[in-house]
Amino acid sequence: MIYRLSEMPFFPHPQEADPDGLLAVGGDLSSQRLLNAYSCGIFPWYAPDSPILWWSTDPRLVLFPSELHVPRSLRRVINSGRFHITVDTAFPEVLRRCAETPRPDQDGSWIVPEMKDAYTRLHELGYAHSVEAWRDGRLVGGLYGVALGRVFFGESMFYAEPDASKVAFVQLVRSLERREYTMVDCQQTTAHLLRFGAREVRRSEFLQRLALAQQYATEEGNWSELFHEKGNGVFHQL
Known part of the structure; x- marks a missing residue:
């Protein structure tokens, strides 16, 4: 059974989702509804010509920060200092670039204009965050997501140079581990x-x-200062 949401920002229990993980349809992308969704393990994902769809997949792909695997070749890239990593310094640009990045087997982006507006509002409220990879003053990779409690819910990433988004991701996860975050929610298996x-x-x-x-x-x-404090920055060598 797929639930149709009312104007109230509430959801059925995630265990009510269908076998593919689809739980509900409709509602809106208000900040309150989005925060309620994430707190219940629910996320929005839909195509430009579709109503808002809400999902709670089973199984769920999760990265436990202590289990992060960094290939030796990527370690060398990180330690070379090729990319300068920042946090929450270019959220709108990261969001835009994620939306514009072509995805295999996808016709258009699921980051539709109303999604951009919704996550920009969450960023302004201090719940959505971006990690940026720069080279020679140019934004060449990054990712964004939502944080609640000690969980980071990853949403999307992009890269314009090889390894840029990977370095941003690794540095974020390492910083989350130092701050005792317990999970990175990856939502869908890749x-x-x-x-x-x-x-x-x-x-x-x-x-x-x-x-x-x-x-x-x-x-x-804003996590810019929080994640750059002494001993917890994202610039540590691995």
Whole structure:
């Protein structure tokens, strides 16, 4: 059964999703609804010509920061200092570039204009964050997502130079680990993320871990200073 959402920003239990993970349709992308969704392990994903669709996949792909795998070749790239990594310095540009990046087997971007507006609002409220990779003053890669409690919900990434988004991702995960984040929610399984050590867990386990992680206060606001404080920056060699 697929639920049709009302004007109230509430959701049915994620375990009510169909076998593909589709839980509900409709509603809006208000900040309150989005935050409620993430706190319940639900995320929006839909095509430009589709109504808003809400998902809770089973199994769920998760990366536990302590299990991050960094290939030797990527370690060399990170340690070379080829890319300068920043946090929350170019969120709108990262969002735009993610939307414009072609995806295999996708006709157009799922980051439709209303999604851009919604996540920009979450960024302004201090819940959505970006990580940027720069080279010679140019933005050449990055990613964005949402943080609640001690969970980071990854949304999308892009790169204009090889390894740029990978370096941004690795540095983010290492910083999250130092700040005692327990999970990076990858939402859907891809070979790319599996190579970094992500693994599938049952939805029931994911929801249990999510509930525990939300017992901690959310680190709201701009993360630029938070993730560059001494001993916790994103510029550490591996």
